[in-house]
Amino acid sequence: MGHSSGARGWNGAGRRRRAALGPAALGLAVALASALTPPPLRAGDLTQDCHRWASASGNARIAVANQLGAEHLLTKNTRLAESDPSKPVELYRFGDLQRLCRGT
Secondary structure, three states: OHHHHHHHHHHHHHHHHHHHHHHHHHHHHHHHHHHHOOOOOOOOOHHHHHHHHHHOOHHHHHHHHHHHHHHOOOOEOOOOOOOEOOEOOOOEOHHHHHHHHOOO
């Protein structure tokens, strides 16, 4: 009988120890993922690029928007979509571009 209560106590302590490791492991995973995130494709000036996007129109605006979206890893409107330079298509969400450029 004494043996079974000791085993129960150990299991409880083991559970508490595993629960305490959860937040630490999660923090480590987030830090590791942040460190492994690739940098933008080119080291552009975000302020300058956002001003170009805001002041451009037509195909030029689409080209700048697609460049910004690709450089800053924004979510595409349609997964795996591509834009033909001769007939450009907006690949990234307008709202995401606005948030990226807010305050620049």
